[in-house]
Amino acid sequence: MEEIQRLSPNKITIEQLDKLRIDMNQRAKRRKTIKQISLLFLNVTVALIILFPLFYAMSLAIMPSGEVFSTEFNLIAKNPTLENFKQALTKIPLARFVLNSFLVALSITFGQMISCSFAAFTFSFQEFKGKKVIFMLVMATMMVPGEATIISNYLTVSSFGWLNSYKVLIIPYLTSAMGIFLFRQFYMTFPMSLYEAAKLDGCSNIRFIVRILLPLTKSAIGAMAVYTFINAWNMYMWPLLVTGNNQMRTVQIGISMLDSVDSQSITMMIAGVVMIILPSITIFIVGQKQLVRGMFSGAVKG
Template sequence: MKLSQGPLSRILVWVALCVAALLTTFPLLYAIAASLMTQTDFNAGAVLPSWPLEFSNYADAFKNFPLLRYLANSLIMASAVTVAVLITSSMAAFSFTFIRYRGRGILFAIVLATLMIPWEATIIVNFQTIRNLGWLNTFQGLSVPSFAMAFGIFLLRQAFSTLPDELHEAMQVDGATRLRFFVSTVLPLNRPMLATLAVYTFITTWNTYLWPLLVTSEERVRTVQIGLRSLQGEATTAWPLVMATTVMVMAATLVVLVVGQRQLKAGLVAGAVKG
């Protein structure tokens, strides 16, 4: 059924969109409000902070909590994984798209089959490997197991396959090597999809909790997600302080989204059109 285009229908649509936006953003808005509350206001169940606002919660987060160290550790891990995933996924996708060899289809099917294996099923094997390599409490132990991503290979392979074979053949006639074709043509033409994969990988890695908890026990390499958990006490918890720290942690991912928003939109639109 088609809705009429009258003023009433437009009002109903806008009301529905505003309600949906409010429900979606309420956790974030409440976290910001709670970070500006006193402990008394929070215990009383207040929704909005009382005046004056407690900006000291943000200062206490840095004073009583090694936030900068944890943020730096998470940034190192997420950046290393993002760069590695872009390299490995783009090279593998290029191989599956433009290099013809026996068993290419079977190998790609095996890569896709790994998407059906739960990550929890491989965590014990990965942990034993990291322990045997002596990589516990190291940045390579945090990041190396995530350097390859089957989803990234699939996503970029689908994007690369939209390029015409004639383009590859023309560059081969001109004497261009596969590496030159890959760097100068394939990657620039698929920049939006690469940006989409980069944003997705960075945010996913930044929010990882279980793996850093397993492979780290020292404060010098622990990530911010593990640090946030350490703020919660056994009996009582200074929740305004926790919320202030959480808001600053979320700010990092918001910066990534804002910076990569244009490329992310272009990648999503391109993927929808190609699909």
């Protein structure tokens, strides 16, 4: 624009205007390219800083113990080996712990999908006295820390004789206020006329949930499934309290047993940690889009 202003109106030609327009477009493209490269460099730098502990853990997992306890700082294994993974699988029944965690996490995820969707349907489409009060009470349980109820829950399940069983690991977590809230907020985006039309066609409540609501709430289901599975996979305090033998321990409890095998077990323990975090990382990477979409899908109505 400055170049145009400096030129006299009588001297400006079409060729000069085209040239100035091309120059301005090129400058805008250069600024946009520089901005994109700067943002990319910043994102890569932050990602490397965040992922550095994970990369270093993977390097330690394939590193012989002699390299770890040397005077040199070895960031990358010079003599990579899989012996640490073999020792981790033989020193403790890690495969059994992984199987237990998979069964518990999948059962809790499936159970919360069913219970939370049914409860959210009730709070969204059904009318009854005290609905708002009950929903407020359900949401209030989110403010109660788990440590405040863990002793009473332990005494309850102990009186039932559920200790050292899958029941004690699964049943107390078959529903959650977070899941009910997430599904309810998503269901509130649907008009009541949808439910009324289904009832006029003779559709039952269960069929309405299974055949109509659930197919329309795939993003919320994906977000809830990823969130619930990762939380169930990483449970530590409750399984530590209610399980006492290797047949029922989960990976988060069993992996700590590698720390006391011998004084040179740091690489073996890291190898075990790498093996147990891979499933949760994989599920998060695969379902991250569903997680973000599901968390925000019910935030805006209209």
